[in-house]
Amino acid sequence: MIIVIRLVIVCLFFHYRVMHPVHDAFVLWLISVICEIWFAMSWILDQFPKWFPIERETYLDRLTLRFDKEGQPSQLAPVDFFVSTVDPAKEPPLVTANTILSILAVDYPVDKLSCYVSDDGAAMLTFEGLSETSEFAKKWVPFCKKYSIEPRAPEWYFQQKIDYLKDKVVPNFVRDRRAMKREYEEFKIRINALVAKAQKVPEEGWTMQDGTPWPGNNVRDHPGMIQVFLGQSGGLDVEGNELPRLVYVSREKRPGYNHHKKAGAMNALVRVSAVLTNAPYMLNLDCDHYVNNSKAVKEAMCFMMDPLVGKKVCYVQFPQRFDSIDRHDRYANKNVVFFDINMKGLDGIQGPIYVGTGCVFRRQALYGYDAPKTKKPPSRTCNCWPKWCVCCFCFGNRKNKKKVTKPKTEKKKRLFFKKEENQSPAYALSEIDEAAAGAETQKAGIVNQQKLEKKFGQSAVFVASTLLENGGTLRCDSPASLLKEAIHVIGCGYEDKTDWGKEIGWIYGSVTEDILTGFKMHCHGWRSIYCIPKRPAFKGSAPLNLSDRLNQVLRWALGSIEIFFSNHCPLWYGYGGGLKFLERFSYINSIVYPWTSIPLLAYCTLPAICLLTGKFITPEVTILPVSGTCHFSSAFLLRVFWK
Structure with missing residues (x-):
């Protein structure tokens, strides 16, 4: 009003x-x-999307009761974490290590959790720091789960100025906490020693422990590298329990190729994870954002695995919260109006925009498929029966006046197929499923395979993984062959003449690839969810000085201007698709606001x-x-x- x-x-x-x-x-x-x-x-443009604010609430006990009963195998969906880093000089290895440790210690089934770390700078410091982190995780993860501590990033946990004995009734907690703090201090010393060592680069380049040259000595010209540190009995914790999978990834780089910065690195992680684990859901974090709420993944699964609306959710976005902000927030890092007002309003329309971190994705949505059609309630096929009675099921189709007797098994098969047809997604998902199940003829299967390879790239293993809507890997392949295929899909020329960056994965064309990626998914009819738990899900590091803050704002403004002049501009792109009118207003506002500086001046x-x-x-x-x-x-x- x-x-x-x-x-x-x-x-x-x-x-x-x-x-x-x-x-x-x-x-x-x-x-x-x-x-x-x-x-x-x-x-x-700024006011219209605020008309329908929504505040959501999750019930983790109901999720546990349905999918994670005690004493039974967990039915929760697997999740792949993505962490991206580039330059260890600007992104301290200790901060990245805390992020990874908080991921490995989340409250989620270990066999359904994987963490992929993208090192786009091919730095040996990042590799060695990850190796040290994996060793320390064997002690840190069981400590976190035994005493249910929060947060599970050690740097921030030990900095808390609170009564850590509150609600802790286990008598050994104080002793174990002191021992773990000593272990962490020693871990910090080892990480800082690696940082000091990296300041003096040898003339002949870095060498590994076996004496061979480090493949990433030339940052702009090096092969792809993958190293699995933890997972699949590759390293148990101190109590003999399995740890989540931890994988180091550095994609191939060669001169003359456009690598598309962060968006290209994220797409490489999508392909690697599809080959190795292929979880149906993915959560991406910046290297300076740690998991502040160990139940954050379960919070997202409350929406993703919802039996009524979960199938249409492309991602669950969490608000960005920051540490080390002064009391007056002089540089406006909290963005209260955006995260606590605008995003809630968008959630009432078609969902919040993607902000680049702290987001859980549905893998099928990133592959460029349309959202599944909403299942409509049974409707009448004639005007003589109540709405709940479907004439074609009771007496057959009205057009068929002659009663045709069919075998019972054939009738059941016909009805089941009709039900599946009504629930199929709009972007040929039913055809893909039939091809995977062998329902198509051999010729049609070959044609579909060629189309998929043209769309996703020349990797039979990866293309086959895209057919598995619920995730999972191919059992026929050995770990060695999967690693070889994973190296192939992070090659610098893999995306040539494919839809990567155009219709699939993180979209190229702007330094703010997050806006484009979320916009494309909304244009395909998907909706997103804004989840604000009582305890912030993730926390990051905010700019501490004016120059860093201005550089950040300038980067956002340049990204919006790039989208304004691109083919994906919300002013003219996506009409006739699934993007709602008021949702388009919000995207237009996100790319138009930098131009306000001209009339303001x-x-x-x-x-x-x-x-x-x-x-x-x-x-x-x-x-x-x-x-x-x-x-x-x-x-x-x-x-x-x-x-």
Whole structure:
């Protein structure tokens, strides 16, 4: 209601401004009106998506009761974590190590959890730091799960200024905590020693422990590298329990290839994970964002595995929360209006936009498929029966007047097929499933295989993994052959003449690839979910000085301008698809806001020009009562605020 009242006032204001031009300063008046119209349109674009805010609540006990009963094998879906890093000089290895440790210790079944770390800088420091982290995880993970501590990033856990004995009734907790703190201090010493060693680069380049040269000595020209540190009995913790899989990935880089920065690295992780584990869900984190809530994955699964609406959810976005922010938040790192108001409003339309980190994806949505069609309730095929009665099931189709007797098994098969047809996704998922099951003829199967290879790339193992909607790997392949195939899919030329970065995975074309990626999925009819747990799911490091903050804002603005001039601009892309009208408004606002700086600069310059020229952008007020009222009102307000 308040928005409507403000909109009416804005309309009355523009009616007055347009109907009362200033003829002796027409140019100044025209510039001011154009700027005011732009400000009004920006305000409208920002207000409309806020009309339907939603606050969601999860019930983890119900999720556990249905999918994770005690004493029975867990039915929770597997999840692959993605962590991306580039330069250890700008992204300290100790911060990255804390992120990985918090992931390995989350409250989730170990056999359904994998962590992939992308090292786009091919740094030996990152590799050795990950090796040290995997060894320390064997002690840290069982400690976290035994005492249910929060958060499970050791640096932030030991920095807490709280009573850590609260709610801890286990008598050995104090002793184990002190021992673990000593272990962590020793771990920090080893990591810092690696950092100090990396400052002095040998002339001949780095060498590994066996004396062979480090493959990533040339950052711009090196082969792909994969190393599995943990998982599949590759390393048990100190209590003899299995640990989640931990995989180091550095994609191949060669001169003359466009590697597409973070978006290309994330797409490489999508392919590697599909070959090795192929979890149906993926969670991406920046290397400086740790898991602050160990149940965050289960919070997301409450929406992803929902039997009613879960199939249409492409991703679950968590808000960004930060540590080390001063009390007054002088650089506006919290973004309260965006994360606590705008995103809730978008959740009531088609879902929040993807913000680049702290997001759980559905793998099939990243593969460019359309969202499954909503299952409609049974409808009448004639006007003589109630709505709950479907004539084609009771008496056959109305068009078939002759009763045809069919075998019982054939009838069941026909009805089952019809049900599956109604539930099939729009982007040929039913055809893919039939081809995988062998229902298609051999010729059609070959044609489908060729289409899939043209779309996903020349990897039979990866293409086969895309047919498995519920995830899982091919049992016929040995671990050695899977690793060989994983090296193949991170090759620098793998994406040539495919849909990667265009229709599949993280979308290329902007430094803010997160906006494009979420926009494409919404155009395919998917919806997203905004989840705000009581305990923040993830926390990161915010810019601590003005220059870093300005560089961050500049990067976002440049990314929005790149999208504005691209083929994926929300102003003209995606019409006729699944993108809702108000959701389009939010995307338009996200790419238009940098242009507001131009009319804002012009409007701020107008008062100085008016004072220098003696001309004004508004007509002179000739009505004495109005001018007197304005004068006394201004004087009264000035006196009140002055006191």
